[in-house]
Amino acid sequence: MTNTPEAPEKGKDFIRLIIDKDNQTGKYDGRVHTRFPPEPNGYLHIGHAKSICLNFGLARDYQGKCNLRFDDTNPVKEDVEYVDSIREDVTWLGFTWDANFYASDYFERLYCIAELFIKMGKAYVDHQTPDEIRANRGTLKEPGTDSPYRDRTPEENLALFRSMRAGELADGACILRAKIDMAAPNVMLRDPALYRIKHANHHRTGDAWCIYPMYDFTHGLSDAIEGITHSICTLEFENNRPLYNWCVDTLMEGLRMPELFGRNAAIYEELAALPGFNERPYQYEFARLNITGTVLSKRKLIQLVQEGHVLGWDDPRMPTICGFRRRGYTPASIRDFCERIGVAKSDSTVEYALLEHCVRQDLNDRAPRYLGVMDPVKLVIENYPEDGLDEFTMPLHPEDESMGTRVVPFSRELWIERADFMEDAPKKFFRLSPGREVRLRFAYYVTCTGFDKDADGNITQIRATYDPETRGGWSKDGRKIKGTLHWVSAAHAVQAEVRNYSNLFSCENPNAVGEGKCFTDYVDPNSLEVLPRCWVEPALADMEPGVNFQFERTGYYCSDSRDHAPGDKLVFNRTATLRDSWAKIQKNMA
């Protein structure tokens, strides 16, 4: 691992503790080699980010290595579109793999290993139908029944398996099964399938194969081939671990039986020399990530996209990596989140608030500030000259001068936020109201002198006077001004479309909906709010797509990567609101 972000400084998780122990005992000679092994059948989500940060982070912290390996053993579900997106997302998160492999790289070796298993009497070809196999597997509490084909000779099995590979059999005609124990209490061990026939085109190997290895057979062997030391996956694979071990151990045993090698001897000898088959990898499981208010399973995410509940995989409301990217989340904020949630074995659901905290913290430091009015109402400065103009040079960041400045024009007519004015304001309201004085950010103090309404009672315009002695938003007499409003000069403002996002789901846990309900029933149609006519300061007109910034007093935003066109159509996505203690006060008053 090279080129990776800063290391964390906190209590170690159980996996790091295991590695420490391995290093102390001299296991693997101090080598640490992990891998991130996605199946390219969908887009990566924040749950994958946890795994990515763990696996690549381990390599970083222990001066080890981490591979990217596509687990592409099921061609009908996979596609290059997904492998491309996965590579892009891992890279965007800030990680660099030491090697990029595919399970399909190992198809020939895997096939030879299967032949060896057959010769060892550890695998057989089963001609039972899927229904029969299911019926004979037994139940969780009752043992299974041996297949009538279980005692075929190695010679017979070898011939059959070769005809499977040769394409002489139809899909589903038979499978290759491990010969373990049909009465095993762990159902995974009741003669699991190793190979199935699928006359399907594979995104990488094309039509070279019509049989494909199963996950359990492939995974541990691929790990060993790559010299992986610590194979980390999620909790639901705990039951698979004995099978993982069986596959690796059985091969290691077979590799010591050269009398069985036959014409593929070269391949077996090569495997036998690999570090992974001398000091084999071990699998460890951690709890997958859950976050309140969203779903994190590929199946559900696909459903949201396909049924049109969202606008695509990168819809900013999606918990996908590309969704967060488009929303304006930074790689550093997601990494920080993954560090903070920890790695453990208990099922847990992290509050979305933590993720929001992480972006806010990151963006607070690095996002330049701008002024933009979301819900505009006109403010006329009555004592300001009709053709007057001020140009204020404002810092792009209040605590970081190095970020520089920009110039913001000021004139007689301004746009301010409708919510910043109240006709009859309570005492705690620090904004504009008849007779009250507020500061216009970095401009002047203004005092409200009145307002106008239309026939329906809507406020059409607010009137005020300004104090020329307060230029820059500061006064010599030191009088206290509690409220500071953002504003934009009506004559100079640029129009923009602002897209505000809130929770995609209207319930806290869309994974556990009531009887007869579907999680999609809880998709909130108001989770996307489009404000087509906002007024923003001119400095924003030429902003490139994909740039993070803050609209002061409002929130963190990001120019949209798809629809934002500098100098033409401005489109800004809300990444997160600012924390809003005024909202809390209002809530408490109500």
Place this chain on the structure above:
RNA sequence: UGGGGCGUAGCCAAGUCGGUAAGGCAUCAGGUUUUGGUCCUGACAUUCGAGGGUUCGAGUCCUUCCGCCCCAGCCA
């Protein structure tokens, strides 16, 4: 008594050979502030799923019980 895991605050999560419950988020209360932002300070588990036992001493050891998650794809 199918098998495999897990249970420390509202949410995550440290807790190594038993020695008297880290940290973060959220929440609440103050202070600073030209963003009701940021920042700073303080509060927030007499108790670790429950009971029993061993011990001078138990979140850690023993034991019984309870609760939750995973497994019966020719998916991963």
